[in-house]
Structures are given as structure tokens and as C-alpha cells.
Amino acid sequence: MFPQGVVDFYSSNQELLWLTTVLLDLCCTVVLYRLFGKAGLQVAIATAILLANLQGPKLTVIFGMQTSLGVIFYSSIFFATDVLSENYGRAAANKAVRMGFAVSIIVLLMLSLALLYLPSTRPETAEFSASIHASFQTIVNFTPRFIFGSLLAYYVSQHFDVWAFHKIRSLTGERWLWLRNNLSTMSSQVVDTVIYSLVAWWGIVDLKTALALGAAKYVFKVAIAMIDTIFIYWARYMFRRDRVTQHATS
Numbered sequence: 001m002f003p004q005g006v007v008d009f010y011s012s013n014q015e016l017l018w019l020t021t022v023l024l025d026l027c028c029t030v031v032l033y034r035l036f037g038k039a040g041l042q043v044a045i046a047t048a049i050l051l052a053n054l055q056g057p058k059l060t061v062i063f064g065m066q067t068s069l070g071v072i073f074y075s076s077i078f079f080a081t082d083v084l085s086e087n088y089g090r091a092a093a094n095k096a097v098r099m100g101f102a103v104s105i106i107v108l109l110m111l112s113l114a115l116l117y118l119p120s121t122r123p124e125t126a127e128f129s130a131s132i133h134a135s136f137q138t139i140v141n142f143t144p145r146f147i148f149g150s151l152l153a154y155y156v157s158q159h160f161d162v163w164a165f166h167k168i169r170s171l172t173g174e175r176w177l178w179l180r181n182n183l184s185t186m187s188s189q190v191v192d193t194v195i196y197s198l199v200a201w202w203g204i205v206d207l208k209t210a211l212a213l214g215a216a217k218y219v220f221k222v223a224i225a226m227i228d229t230i231f232i233y234w235a236r237y238m239f240r241r242d243r244v245t246q247h248a249t250s
Helices: 004-011 014-036 038-055 070-088 090-114 126-172 177-201 207-227 229-249
Strands: 059-062 065-068
Touching: 004 014, 014 038, 014 059, 014 070, 014 207, 014 229, 038 070, 038 090, 038 126, 065 070, 065 207, 070 090, 070 126, 070 177, 070 207, 070 229, 090 126, 126 177, 177 207, 177 229, 207 229
Parallel strands: none
Antiparallel strands: 059 065
């Protein structure tokens, strides 16, 4: 998909690739919000869930730490939830959490059904079809366990994130958005990481490796939470500007 020069550059600069991916993911979320408002954030959450679950089994090494690729996309869910909490309130954020949960269930069901279809045996496509089926089976066979772990972690931690965000806001008012954005995410990510690491990796790797993967995952989530601070201020600015514009024209 990308020119060979780009592939070669990022192959030798994996940390820069990570940062590029995080920034692009957050920018896409803000663009969806700018174009479609609250619905755009709901779409961003559903998209991030799909990407995180499908890419969850892929492991890579960034800054010397082994981590799941899905952590990049999963962390953007917390960003979108915090934007919803800040601009539309607790009820809207919790609704988006439930929508994301429903999307995950549907995806799990449909991907499981897709595995029941046998590959084509027509001579002209048999080899290609068998190869694609085997690749698809490798990914999807991981998916149920990773999605179950993600579902449980997602549902518990996301509701905790919304609660924590609004608890901090009740104490600080509209001040210190950076504080509630980071504290709510950091605390809820502890819950998410512990649940997901135990469910997703238990029995696949030893406990020490599972804990190491969880710790690395948490470090990356905290880093992304800090990076997304500027984006949540950007999203709040757009929301307030639009409200002023609406009042001016009404």
C-alpha cells in the first residue's frame, strides 16, 4: 500500500512509526468529530474497537518494550469517551460505551460465522482461496478470546473512566480539563490492563510474560493519554466555538 521508501524508513524507525500512528489515530477521531459531531465520536469508538480487537494478537517492540499493536487504537476509545463526557455529559458517554460493547458482540458473532464457510475448491481459485482462508482463520481464531478479554475490560474500565471523569469534574468544575482527562484515563487503564492481560494472555504465555505485556501496555496507554491532552482541548474549543456560532445565528 505504501511506497517502498516509506516502508524502509519506518522499518528502521519503529518508535517514530508508533508516534505517527498515535497522532494520526487521534487526528482521525477529531476529524470525525468535526464532520459528524457526537455521531462521529460514536463511529470513532466503534472503529477503534474493531481495529484493536483484530490487531490485538500482533505483538511488536517499541522503545524496547514488547506490546500489542491493539493498544494504540484501544487507547483512542478513552479519548473519544472523554470528549463525549466533557462536551455532552455522562449519559452520552455511557451510551457510547454500550454502543461499542454491542458492536464488539456483533463482530465476534459474524467473524465466527465466517469461519464456517469453506474455501472455494474451483481449480482456478482453489490455491488462492485456501491461502486466504488459512490467513483469515489464523486471525479470527485469536479473535474470540481477545475480544472476550477486551469486552470485559472495555465494559468495566470505560464505565469507570466516565465515572472518574465526572467525579473529578464535580470537584474542579470546568477548570483543569487536562487533570480529569489524564487522571480518569490513567486510573481506568489500570483496571482495563489487569483484566485484559489476565483474560487474553492467560495460558498463552507464562504469568511473567503476561504481566510484562500488561505493564508495557499500561505505559503506552499513559503516554497516549498525555499526548491526547492537546487534542481534547482542541475538541472542546471546536464545541464551544460551534455553540457560539449557533447562538449568534439563532
